[in-house]
Amino acid sequence: MRVIKEIKDPRMKISIFSFNEKWIVKCEAGLCEQTFKFPSEEWTLDSVVLKLETPVFRDSVADRFSKMHTDLKPAE
Numbered sequence: 001m002r003v004i005k006e007i008k009d010p011r012m013k014i015s016i017f018s019f020n021e022k023w024i025v026k027c028e029a030g031l032c033e034q035t036f037k038f039p040s041e042e043w044t045l046d047s048v049v050l051k052l053e054t055p056v057f058r059d060s061v062a063d064r065f066s067k068m069h070t071d072l073k074p075a076e
Contacts, residue, residue: 004045007052011062014052016045023048027061032068034061 001024007014012029023038023045038048051057 005049007049009058011058012065016048016052025052027065029062029065030069031072032065034064 001017001019003015004018004023005016007016012027015026015028017024017026018040021040023040023043025036025038025048027034027036038051043051
């Protein structure tokens with residue numbers, strides 16, 4: 001798997017990989033990560049990048065990271 005593109009976002013690191021005829025999008029924040037797979041026969045690299053650049057997608061991913069980090073906090 002090789003990195004095709006990295007997208008800047010202050011809340012997370014977003015990397016796009018090419019693997020097994022899929023675009024693999026890996027979003028990382030702190031100790032958590034989310035992975036999305038886009039079949040290359042249905043999505044071009046440009047269409048994946050456009051999807052990742054939408055505020056709705058990024059805000060949704062950031063909200064999910066917030067919930068994930070809350071789940072990692074020790075019980076009180």
